[in-house]
Amino acid sequence: MIVKWDFAWNILPVLLKAAITTLEATALGYAMALSLGLVLAIVRRSRVRAISWTAGGIIEFVRSTPFLIQLYFLYFILPNYGLTLPAFVTGILGLGIHYSAYTSEVYRAGIEGIPQGQWEAARSLNFTKLQIYRRIIIPQAIPPIVPALGNYLVGMIKDTPILSAIAVVEIMQRAKIIGSETFRYLEPITMVGIFFLLVSLVFSAFIRKVERGVSMDRRIEKAMEIKG
Amino acid sequence: MEHIIRFSKVTKRFGDLVVLEELDFEVMAKERLVLIGSSGSGKSTILRILMTLEKPDSGFIEVEGESLWHMEKKGRIVPATEKHLRKMRKKIGMVFQHFHLFPHMTVLRNVTEAQIYVLGMSKEEARERALALLDMVGLSEKADQYPAQLSGGQKQRVAIARALAQRPQILLFDEVTSALDPELVGEVLKVLKDLAQEHEHTMLIVTHEMGFAREIADRICFLDKGRIIEKGPPSRIFTEPEMERTREFLRNYIEVSNAINGV
Numbered sequence: 001m002i003v004k005w006d007f008a009w010n011i012l013p014v015l016l017k018a019a020i021t022t023l024e025a026t027a028l029g030y031a032m033a034l035s036l037g038l039v040l041a042i043v044r045r046s047r048v049r050a051i052s053w054t055a056g057g058i059i060e061f062v063r064s065t066p067f068l069i070q071l072y073f074l075y076f077i078l079p080n081y082g083l084t085l086p087a088f089v090t091g092i093l094g095l096g097i098h099y100s101a102y103t104s105e106v107y108r109a110g111i112e113g114i115p116q117g118q119w120e121a122a123r124s125l126n127f128t129k130l131q132i133y134r135r136i137i138i139p140q141a142i143p144p145i146v147p148a149l150g151n152y153l154v155g156m157i158k159d160t161p162i163l164s165a166i167a168v169v170e171i172m173q174r175a176k177i178i179g180s181e182t183f184r185y186l187e188p189i190t191m192v193g194i195f196f197l198l199v200s201l202v203f204s205a206f207i208r209k210v211e212r213g214v215s216m217d218r219r220i221e222k223a224m225e226i227k228g
Numbered sequence: 229m230e231h232i233i234r235f236s237k238v239t240k241r242f243g244d245l246v247v248l249e250e251l252d253f254e255v256m257a258k259e260r261l262v263l264i265g266s267s268g269s270g271k272s273t274i275l276r277i278l279m280t281l282e283k284p285d286s287g288f289i290e291v292e293g294e295s296l297w298h299m300e301k302k303g304r305i306v307p308a309t310e311k312h313l314r315k316m317r318k319k320i321g322m323v324f325q326h327f328h329l330f331p332h333m334t335v336l337r338n339v340t341e342a343q344i345y346v347l348g349m350s351k352e353e354a355r356e357r358a359l360a361l362l363d364m365v366g367l368s369e370k371a372d373q374y375p376a377q378l379s380g381g382q383k384q385r386v387a388i389a390r391a392l393a394q395r396p397q398i399l400l401f402d403e404v405t406s407a408l409d410p411e412l413v414g415e416v417l418k419v420l421k422d423l424a425q426e427h428e429h430t431m432l433i434v435t436h437e438m439g440f441a442r443e444i445a446d447r448i449c450f451l452d453k454g455r456i457i458e459k460g461p462p463s464r465i466f467t468e469p470e471m472e473r474t475r476e477f478l479r480n481y482i483e484v485s486n487a488i489n490g491v
Binding site for chain 1: 281320331332341342346372377387391
């Protein structure tokens with residue numbers, strides 16, 4: 001089979017349009033995974049056992065069941081209980097919830113890495129619990145876990161084709177539709193592969209930039225520059 | 229003079245280890261009380277209980293006539309809520325052996341952050357006060373640096389400024405020079421001496437620096453195995469201690485420091 005360049009050129013706009021759906025789902029799903037994961041990590045550290053166990057249970061459940069089943073549950077079963085959401089919204093929710101279980105574990109490791117003395121100093125200055133998390137603990141916990149959190153961004157975009165199972169037309173689904181209509185799969189599937197490769201590379205570069213940007217070394221360098 | 233802190237039969241255990249045993253003691257307002265004793269004698273635990281970092285297993289503690297770890301609710305004495313603890317904590321500030329500065333904040337922000345978010349001061353007010361305090365500890369030119377750029381002695385002086393910024397009446401110093409290189413101990417002790425001279429805080433100091441203890445203390449408490457076995461003015465404790473255990477402790481100390489000084 002030989003690549004038909006004009007065919008590839010013709011389907012490019014359609015694929016790019018679907019790529020926007022992929023990127024949107026990833027961006028929103030990732031934003032949700034980052035925030036919900038942080039909430040889960042903090043709730044799991046609650047001293048009230050019932051609360052921490054509930055959070056732990058949710059995390060374990062989500063991590064131990066396939067993403068596809070969770071997606072089906074949200075899309076096909078929740079409507080029976082009166083909650084019907086558009087496919088795209090369901091997809092974002094699914095990605096967000098699924099990945100929050102993983103990011104919460106990363107946050108947990110980050111939070112546990114902060115020395116006890118930081119809590120004690122903050123407490124002795126009479127910060128509230130919430131202020132201690134927000135101003136003392138989380139700002140220190142996040143820089144070291146940026147690479148681990150970033151891995152899940154790359155992981156998530158590669159999971160977006162699963163959304164096609166609930167009829168979200170993202171880039172992979174669009175490629176399959178093109179293939180079944182034209183009986184040519186080589187170009188669309190190859191192009192989708194290249195898309196994922198490029199986006200993953202861009203994401204990785206972005207994460208490295210963020211990692212460097214938030215590091216303590218960088219901040220100290222800046223402080224020295226200002227001084228010098 | 230009236231007491232500002234009172235411990236009544238305070239017991240603290242860590243597992244099977246009894247760290248404080250039915251401890252009774254009082255601190256007078258504006259007093260400079262130094263706690264000495266070998267490690268594990270419970271000195272630091274007294275400070276940590278006062279700072280509400282450790283909860284006593286039994287007994288009562290009063291600070292300014294109010295119960296620290298308990299409160300009254302409908303005529304009954306119940307364990308303190310976080311709200312009550314926060315009210316009580318306002319009165320107390322602590323400086324730690326290992327400084328515990330916030331490494332992600334500049335020196336200035338270490339001193340302003342709690343002023344702004346705990347005391348509710350404006351950023352300008354907090355900044356002005358922080359710079360005045362940093363000036364007092366001789367570090368105003370380090371305001372824009374990060375803790376990692378400072379020496380141990382400088383870090384500890386920032387930690388003192390940070391604690392003072394919250395305007396506590398009672399200051400707790402927990403072995404504040406023990407983690408420092410010997411040549412940096414002096415600068416921190418000097419700040420403490422100036423502080424004691426120029427301000428009227430009640431100070432509780434745990435230290436192994438006996439010369440400093442003798443100089444700064446109104447009263448010394450010697451602790452052994454969770455009990456205060458001897459207390460009195462430094463002039464008496466250091467020259468004619470009554471208890472054999474105190475004598476032994478001070479003798480060991482003098483031998484060690486003589487060995488260091490080559491006597």
